[in-house]
Amino acid sequence: MPPQAHHPSDFTPSGDVRCIWPASAVLGEGGLWSVRQQRFFWVDILSRRIHRLDPATGAQDSWTFDEEVSALAERRDGAGLAIALRRGPALWDPDHPDEAPRYLCRPEPERTGNRFNDAKCDAVGRWWMGSMDFDCRAPTGALYRVAPDGSWTRVDEGFAVTNGPTWLRDGLTMLFNDTVRGQVLAYDSDPATGEIGNRRLWLQLGADDGVPDGMTTDAQGRVWICHWGGGCVSCHDPDTAQELGRVGLPVSQVTSCTFGGPDLSKLYITSARFSLDEAALAKEPLAGGLFAVDMDCQGRAAAPFGG
Template sequence: MSPSSTFPAPRFEGTLRCIHAAGASLGEGLLWSAREQALYWVDILEKRLWRLDPATGKQDQWDFTEEISALAERENAPGLIVTLRRGFAFFDPANAGAGPQWLHRPEPQLLTNRFNDGKCDARGRFWGGTMDFDCVAPSGALYRFDPDGKCSQHDSGFAVTNGPTWSLDGRTMYFNDTAQGGIHAYDFDPEHGTVAHRRLWLRFARGDGLPDGMTTDAAGRLWIAHWAGACVSCHHPSSGEELGRIGLPVSQVTNCTFGGPDLRTLYITSASTGLDEARRAAEPLAGGLFAIEVDSPGLPAFRFGG
């Protein structure tokens, strides 16, 4: 039996569309809020958080004094946990005037680092990675922030971090070393929230871009955004075999997540940073937010336990 026989190629319903031509410098941080039936996403470099209500088309935005990169809903309180440039914080959009409530800054000595991608595991612990702001020095690390306020480091030595996402059984965590082009897999202990036995799981073909944000669907397939690769690809969770892809009219594809009432809409962010005048002219939708319907659903986002 071939690997793809148990993980069929996805089918797409309708066509890809740009639902917000935001011109984001660095779109990222996608989160579908089941509680609000709304989509949150960020422009890291412009220090901005957006919220889109697809049912009405209403959009809200909040501006911050430093970069905001990733977020998750809180399970036992209103609002979000977010990663800002320097660390973890709570932020409640309904009480935005109060600003972020700082929780922990794990790297006060690394002034040229910032947080990048992140999300919660099934036990409500938030995993976030740091990176070198210039994407060169291997100064980034992988952190876990727990509902009780404890923060721990679990790996290090990355110039740019992205992900993570998990296998359906929760026993494998995937994490991207974007600058080196590697997608790594770890053995994951769901009870203790620890990782072990890092190994290279997948590397894209030359010219196919670098692995950026990713998500897992309800069938267990991985969906990975290709920075400088103009697509999102879908993969078998064990072999890494490509099962399908979505081409985009922008080169710098940054993240993807499932949302909508039935979790069958794949939302995709992109970036315009670093494009010269000619490339911007060739990619007028760079930095836009895109959507396409998929035949099978994604998974609900895990919430932070605090």
């Protein structure tokens, strides 16, 4: 049985966690460090916004869309971003914000109660995207592999809420979160073909730890997992899934984490205030903010979308 998360005490960041943008996002998510622009992008899914922060100047930009936007990726060839909209992947350029996003495909038009959620690119440039039930209840969500030409394959299904994925250091194992069940799943992954198989449980979060949301892998291969309802980001050994430590935050709904900065040593963390009542918000007024903490380790640059 894969281990459950626990609470070691010998792990600390090299700096303090700071709220660098108190945006009050309803559902902050989708953090992306743009190596090309040296800026940080993130989304507020339910407010249908993309945010951009220039850490060098403090400049903040935001754009509002006609539908939910949940994840972002740079493009390997071409300007702008690949973005996950409610019905699937699209292309959009923040330098030309008045031009409407162009859908690449809409993989599940028959699942009208679904929306797309988290998404990440593999090293080859394929975009792995999860869909979910808008009400977070029905197991109608699925995992898709989207090629740069917009062709897609449904590779697994039966999820109420999907998050991730990320890959272990050798690229031969993909992790993916079945959020409602509190599970991090592992699949054997073939980088050459994109085929996955041998689904298995990698980590089960404990009842007091919330549920797994976004995650990333650092340059040493360790896996960092956000805890929705758990108020932290935990760090795990890639071979055993053993928890090595955690970064605590002053908010409960921790949603995505991404390494950024010139040397990829700053951990950016998004959060949400979804469903929190007035009493809860009084206890965590920074809910929905963007946080950052300097780390004593480095991350890996996000893989771009495209061949």
